[in-house]
Amino acid sequence: MSILSLARFQFAMTTVYHFFFVPFTIGTAFIVAIMESMYVHTKNESYKKMAKFWGNIFLLSFAVGVVTGIIQEFQFGMNWSDYSRFMGDIFGAPLALEALLSFFIESTFIGLWVFTWNKVKPGLHAFFIWMTSFGSLTSALWILTANSFMQHPVGYAIRGGRAVMVNFSALLKNPQLWFEFGHVILNAIMMGGVIFAGLTAFQLLKKRSISNEARIIYKKTMRLSLWMSLIFAIFGLVLGDMQMQYLVKEQPMKFAATEDVYTTTGNHAPWTIVGIANTKEHKVQDNIDIPYVLSILSYHKTTGAVTGMNELNAQYKKKYGKNIDYYPPVNTLFYSFRIMCAISAWIILVSFVGLIMSRKKSGYLYKHKWTLWVLALTTFLPFIGNTAGWFVTEFGRVPWTVYGLFTIQQSVSPNVSVASLLTSNIVYFVLFTALAITLIGLIVRELRKDPTQVIEPKFKKVLDPFDKEAF
Numbered sequence: 001m002s003i004l005s006l007a008r009f010q011f012a013m014t015t016v017y018h019f020f021f022v023p024f025t026i027g028t029a030f031i032v033a034i035m036e037s038m039y040v041h042t043k044n045e046s047y048k049k050m051a052k053f054w055g056n057i058f059l060l061s062f063a064v065g066v067v068t069g070i071i072q073e074f075q076f077g078m079n080w081s082d083y084s085r086f087m088g089d090i091f092g093a094p095l096a097l098e099a100l101l102s103f104f105i106e107s108t109f110i111g112l113w114v115f116t117w118n119k120v121k122p123g124l125h126a127f128f129i130w131m132t133s134f135g136s137l138t139s140a141l142w143i144l145t146a147n148s149f150m151q152h153p154v155g156y157a158i159r160g161g162r163a164v165m166v167n168f169s170a171l172l173k174n175p176q177l178w179f180e181f182g183h184v185i186l187n188a189i190m191m192g193g194v195i196f197a198g199l200t201a202f203q204l205l206k207k208r209s210i211s212n213e214a215r216i217i218y219k220k221t222m223r224l225s226l227w228m229s230l231i232f233a234i235f236g237l238v239l240g241d242m243q244m245q246y247l248v249k250e251q252p253m254k255f256a257a258t259e260d261v262y263t264t265t266g267n268h269a270p271w272t273i274v275g276i277a278n279t280k281e282h283k284v285q286d287n288i289d290i291p292y293v294l295s296i297l298s299y300h301k302t303t304g305a306v307t308g309m310n311e312l313n314a315q316y317k318k319k320y321g322k323n324i325d326y327y328p329p330v331n332t333l334f335y336s337f338r339i340m341c342a343i344s345a346w347i348i349l350v351s352f353v354g355l356i357m358s359r360k361k362s363g364y365l366y367k368h369k370w371t372l373w374v375l376a377l378t379t380f381l382p383f384i385g386n387t388a389g390w391f392v393t394e395f396g397r398v399p400w401t402v403y404g405l406f407t408i409q410q411s412v413s414p415n416v417s418v419a420s421l422l423t424s425n426i427v428y429f430v431l432f433t434a435l436a437i438t439l440i441g442l443i444v445r446e447l448r449k450d451p452t453q454v455i456e457p458k459f460k461k462v463l464d465p466f467d468k469e470a471f
Ligand code: HEM
Pocket: 151, 179, 180, 181, 183, 184, 187, 236, 237, 239, 240, 241, 243, 244, 247, 254, 340, 341, 342, 343, 344, 345, 381, 382, 383, 384, 385, 386, 387, 388, 389, 390, 392, 393, 394, 396
């Protein structure tokens, strides 16, 4: 095992794990904010109980997300010091804004939200959760600003072998940022809907005797969540498609790899549904193709050639140097992309059919266990979809850490050892597994509570040593 592969494995492991919680938190905060706003608008107590009950699930994911995020940042200094030296001037501003502004907003308003139920006017209380949601959205914006620079560097100059920021607004206007941000946020809210619908399905499957009031709460949650997952999955798909068009122009190598295109196609590009990339001989085998479809996907018309990886590799060798190959891991990209898109289609289908089946007149969804099981099991799919999405984005920029400027090979710390990396990998793995088990345990415990009787955080009366002026 090399230092580089261990450092990469560690970053991938921590990122994938961290990103289980990021969209979970963003999506659930947004939906809880809608629930509470419905209460403010309708004065219907069910919505208030919904917001409190599901709000507890959001709080749990927030807490774990923070811990995993901190571990992420340690690694820049530990394993990627040369990368940090190169990118420090660019990364510094967005990361500082994230910590000082967004995290500050998020944590302040979370505190206000948790401790002021029934103490401030309902409208003000709902404002607190909207501000929490706003904080989490801007937090994602700053992190993705840094990430987008790696995909598409803008607003910089190279001085003394380092990237120096010369135009901060160019970083914010980076088109890559707005595609990434839009796609991540829309899918995060979709994920919130899928999680709440799925957990509701688990509740209905499990609980034999549910009070009428609790049933109303679950049914309202189900409808709202399915609407959210349907609407935001469709928006997410539309944005994903726009992102794909952008890749065709800006990162053609990544695009060609997601579609298994080694040799430049003719004017009517066929689309490979399945195939195996022979990465040694640089060709595709056992493939099933559909004529015209790749041109349609790439340019929204039946004509248009797609440049193949072999031609792009030759171009990049001329431009950036001959001593490395510029092919990304093709099979990973090809199948990750298909998994992500299939999950999107499945969620749209399930949400749409779920909404029809859960209408008051039919109620089919609640009368049959299999329908509830389908929703319950769908809960896990957005986690896989997000991981597949990041695989496309990040494996697709191989061999670069910063596209066209700095390679992965150049980025790793010169003085980190295999032993220290192995140890930290094992420690993180054990820590993450323990955190995941704790979180699942806490969510299950929270779900056992009756949503009609959600306990408000109250301070117990404890003996105060300063009472009666004893001290
Ligand atoms: C048919 C639907 C979808 C399409 C066409 C699509 C398209 C894309 C594309 C082209 C990328 C790579 C962007 C880049 O490298 O710059 C991407 C990344 C990503 N996708 Fe999707 N996607 C779809 C559905 C989904 C779903 C359902 C999820 C979540 C469950 C998801 C989550 C992500 C994430 C987290 C990323 C990485 C961040 C980013 O670059 O935006 N995608 N998607």
